[in-house]
Each structure stands twice: as C-alpha cells, then as structure tokens.
Amino acid sequence: MLKSNRYHPNIKEIISLNNLAVEYHKENNLQQAYKVCMKIYELDPAPDLLKQSIDLGLKHMRYHLILGEIYYKNGNYVAAQKILNNLKSLGKHFSDKYIMLAKIHLQNEDYSNALKEYEEMTIECPQRFQSILNGLLEIINHDPFIERSYELLHNLYKKRGREALLIPEFKRKVEKGEHNRQCILGTLEHIYYLLGQYPQAISLLIKHQEEYPKDAKASCLLGNIYLKSGKYSEAIIQYNKVIQLDPSRKNNIISSLESLSDNKDSDNTIINYLVNLYIDENKLDQAEKILDRLLETKPDNVNYQNKMEQVLIKLVKSSFLDNLLDFCISKIEKLIKLRPENTRYKKKLQDIQNLNIRKKIPEYENKLKSSNLNEDEANRICFDLAMLYMKGGTNEERAISLFQKVAKSSSSKKVDALLHVGLSFLAKGYNDAAYDNFNKILTLYVSDKEKLQNLYQIAVACEKKNLHEKAKYYYGKILSIDMQYKDVSRRLDLISTLTKSRASEALMTNINQKFENIEKIDEGNIWVVYKAVDKLLKRKVVIKVIKEDFRYNPEAIDRFIKETQYLSGSQHKSIIRIYDVNIDILLYIVMEYIDGESLRSIQKKKIFSWQEVLKIATDICDAIKCAHKHGVIHRDIRPDNIRLCDDNTVKVLGFGLTRITSVSKVQETNQITEAPFYKSPEQIRGIEVDIDERSDIYSLGITLYEMLTGHVPFYEGDIAYQHINEPPKSLSKENPEIPRWLDKIVLKCLAKNPSGRYQEISHLQKELESYSKFYID
Incomplete structure (x- = not known):
C-alpha cells in the first residue's frame, strides 16, 4: 500500500517509472533505462533524498543508482560522481555507490580518494567484505607502494x-596463484611487516627479489624493515636498489625516512642519505631545515657545511629566477654567515640588494601617492621607503625627510625614525641636531629592552665619532637600567682610560681660567674638594669635583641640577648657596665658602648641651622646610652635611648629591658599603616611592640623638635591621639632664612607620620653637 502523498504530486508515476527502469537494467537495456531515469528527473529535477526515502521508500529510489552506473559506464564521471555522492546521505543503502566512486578515482589514478571510498564502505557496509577486498587488491595491483592499502586490508x-585468518588465507592464495600472484605475494609480505613479523617478511622478500628481480616494491619494503630494525646500512642498500629499478619511487623512500628524521637520536648516515634525496628531488626547504638542525649540534662538520652551501646556492638561483628577491637575499645572507671568507657571496648580496631596492623604490613611491592610505599605512610606507633609500645610498636627503615625517607622527615607528635621523645627522657632523633627536627618544615611553637597544646604538655611534663625553653619557643611562648590559662596562673602562688624563687636564684648565688661589682641602671616595677665589667676583668659594668613576648616573645629575635650580631662588640663609654647576668635562660644583666647622668636627671636641641642640635643630628645620617647599628631599641629613658658622648660623649642604653618588656606589664592586647610620627604614628597604619628606625627619632625628648623647641610636651589629625593627633607647636614660619633652620629640622623629612621625618638618619646627622661647635667650 502506498504511503500518503506528503512529498510529490507525481509520486505514483515516479514509482511506476522506477520499477520500469529496474526492469530495463536487469535486461541490460541501458539505453531504455537511461530514458526512463531522465523522465523521472524531469518530474523531480532536484530531489531531497532523505524526504524521498520516507515518501517513496528505498526500493523505489533505485533509479538514482542506475543512472549513476550508466553515467559511469559511459565515461561521464562528473555526472556519475554527483549522483553517487548524493546517495551517501542514505548511509549504507545502495552500497555499490562506493565501488563505482572508487573505480572512477582509479581511472583518474587518484588512489588516495579510492581508498577513502573503501574505508567508508568498510564502516558502512562491512558485509560487502569480498567486494572491499577485491577493490583494495585492485589498488595494490595498480600501486603497491601505498601503505594505507595494506592497513585498510588488515x-x-x-x-x-x-584477523586470525588473514595470513593463512593469503598464504593459500599465494600457493594457488590466485588473482595476481606477484600482487598477492607482496600483500602477504606487507601483512607480515604490519604485524611486526619481520623474519617471516624478510624470508619471503628475499625469495620475492629472486623470483621478480624487477619489482622495486620488495626492495622498498625490505629497506623499511631494516630501517625499523636499526640496520641502516642494509636499508640504504635496499633503497638504492629501488631507485635503480624505479627512480620515481624516491618520494616513497623519503616518506619512510622522514618518520625517523624527527628523532633527535637518528643515525647520521640515514639523515645524510635523506638530505641527499631531498636535494635530488629539489625539496630544498626540507633539506635546509634538517641541515640547520645538524649544524646546530655539529657546526664544524665540513660535510654538513658543504651540503648546506649546495642547498642555499640552489635556493638562491631558483628564487632569483622566480623574482623572489627578498627570499633570495635572506639565503645569500645565510651563505655569507656560512662562508664569511667568500667575497663572491658578499658581492652577489650587494648586487641583489641594489636590484631589489631599484625595484621597490618606484613601487613604494607610487603607493605613497595613493589617496586611499590611512595615516598608519602612510607612515609604514614612508619608513620602509626611507630604509630603502638608506640601504641603496641613492638619496639620503629623501630618506631623512621621510624619517622626519614619521618622527612627527604617532606611528609605532616613531622611535626608530628619530634614531635614524639622529644617526644620519651625527654621521654628517650635525651633532646638536643629532642630540636633539636622541633626547626626544629618551622622552618617549618604550620597553626597557628597546630603550637599551636604542641607547647602545647611540652610544656606540658617539664613541666611533670620538664624542667620548656623549658616549659616556649614553652608556651611563644604560647602566642606570641594566648594570650588565652587553659590553657597556668594558667600553666605559676603555673610554675612561683614554679620556681620564685628558679630562683632568681640561678640567684644571677650565678651573684655572675662572679661579685663583686654588687649594685642595679634602678628598673622599667620590669628591675632591678645593678652596679657591673667584677671579671676577673676588669671593671665596668651594669647588667640589666628582671623580671620574662616579659620574655615570645621568638621571641623578639631571635631577640634582633641577633641584639646585629650585633652591637657588630661595636664597635661604641656612642653605648653602651653589653658584655654578659644570657638566661639560667632569661634574664640578662651585658653592659658597663657609668659615666654620661641620657638626661632626665639633662633636669630636665636645658634647652639645641640650639647649644648644634645641637652637641648632630649629635652624636646621627652617632650612629643610624651605627645601621641602620646593619639592626637594635632602635624603642625607647627618652631622657631616650641617655646618656651624663662626657667627653661630647653621648651614645645610649636600642637597641632591645623594642621588648622584647612590648608583655609582653600587657600581664599585670592591667598595665596602657604608653602614646606614642615618638612613630611614624606607631608604634601607630601597623602595623609592616610599621615600618622602618624612625620611628627612627621621635622619634629622638620628642627628639630634647623636648630638644629645654623643652617639647614634644604632651603632653596632646589624644596623639596617635595627633601624627597621628595633626601637631606640630613651635619650633621658642615656643622659638624665635631657628633658622628657625633648626625649619625646626626638623619639617621635624616629618612628619606624612614617605615619607615626611628624608629617611635616614645619610641625617639628613649631614644637621645638614652642619650647625654645622658655629655654633660649
């Protein structure tokens, strides 16, 4: 009984015509069957097979398979494939579709897709065992080298x-001479191979070679067995027989060898053999890749070097002929690295680069004229074009102009453009213009890695131009980021050796031009101090000259100059005046000369009364308050930096100098680090962001403690640890004459946490002054 018509109005006619087509097909009357099938397709030209299977039933859809078969037999493979592939939506039904599709692929020598059809048929229609087996053997007969055929058969x-019958059945086939004996024998050998039964396979293969001496397949399989068994010399002998019998089979050998080449412990004989095959087959990229790996482990191996040279020469020739000039250049550069002594390669590189540049410059110039470019694209093309002009050496002015255009933009190439402009100006001797571009680079945010690379290029360029002071400056910036960057320390040592005597001579010449009655009065690890008279103003001055080894902290020097500028306008009576700062040769500072002694010197002679301390402390606070008001933190308040003049006025010196010497001290590997007697806990921890005005209050507290007791609160053992973790002893216990209110004031200055101290120096000053009016006349 027919199903209700849910699909097509001509359902009855389609069923009737399908049955007629089936009858004609049984009678092998394909011409009439074809006409009937076409009539059905006129009634339903684009059928949905899944819906048809519901409405018609599968048995009334046979006309599809019949039409596909007719197309196949008539050689209309495209039409046949279309119908047969559509039938796959019905799964296992009409299983002949797989066989016909496989045979079409065979006709086209597309063995891979033929195997896919039989693989799918094995999954969908395993009951068609014999048909699948015959199909696989047919493929093996056509090309016995396809490994997948044997795997699918297994x-x-x-x-x-x-599975247990596989070997017995094929042994029987071989004995009976069924099918194609040579094909069946080769299949049995391969089955032994797949199952790992190598002795049985080898025994058969040796007889196979005797019986069929022109069959390359037997030698190839024997080679694979020897390869897997680690018998590499025997494998190569068999592979050579294959090549002799059938040179087209080199790729099959390569496939076998490649599975082994990925193993780092592979035998060099086999790898070398594979490289030779790659070269013979013009698979140069693969050869290069393996040789790269071999030369990485054995860079001095002459054989590998020669082979790599051979490969690279072929790649250069082929890429040049294909007009792939960038690729060609990369391979010549690799050749030069391999054979640096070969001048022909260097000449070849220059010729190809010039050719490439001549080719690209007009292309890039035309691109720039396009109105469709966005800003990023235009800047990228400008930069690349400028690089081409620079490399070609044809129009440097045009290159610089293009770089300058990029340097004015927000392009990602802005820093590189500034660097190229600066280096070009430096080469031309336009030093100020060069420095201007270099300084712009330093203001831009880039990663430390990129900043170091740029600074290194700049410093080396300055060094080559004998601009030693500038080279030192930029090398110094590098050291402030990374003390161990490349060979910077060595380069600085060499420059220092070259320039030290010259710099000292030039420095003294400079000082002698401006000052007279020059007398050396002190020398420490960092500074040499002179007393002198200014020739023009006839006033006494002190000149502090930084030593050569301590001038490589450019950020600190810049900061010191800024802080000096801030304070110079204050004219505070208790801050020592700085008249001049010179950084042209060696840094030296010209400052006010004071008739008086440091608190350190006075303490060696006497202990201050608490009334004297109260008066001095108030004056120190006033000086520090002025500095803090201008955003300057002293960082090194201690008795050495405070002087008491003959008229009993206080002078605070050393503002900003700590920054200059702090990094330099780290650079001196042989120098013993000074104990942090006067440093705040946050300074000892070295966390820069935690250091503010309250750090100076702590250091002043230490100074007052020493003035009142004759010693600092922490003077033996682990000083740094005690500053961070241990409270100081009460001053009044050290000296009962010290009032308890003064004891409390000093101890509040010495709070471990900055929040526990006076929050501003003015708060401390006011409290000291409130007591001063009662105790000081």
Missing part, C-alpha cells in the same frame, strides 16, 4: 572478526 579482516 582493518577489514579485523572488523569482520577474521
């Missing part, structure tokens, strides 16, 4: 539960 037996 899988077919396994899926049908007949």
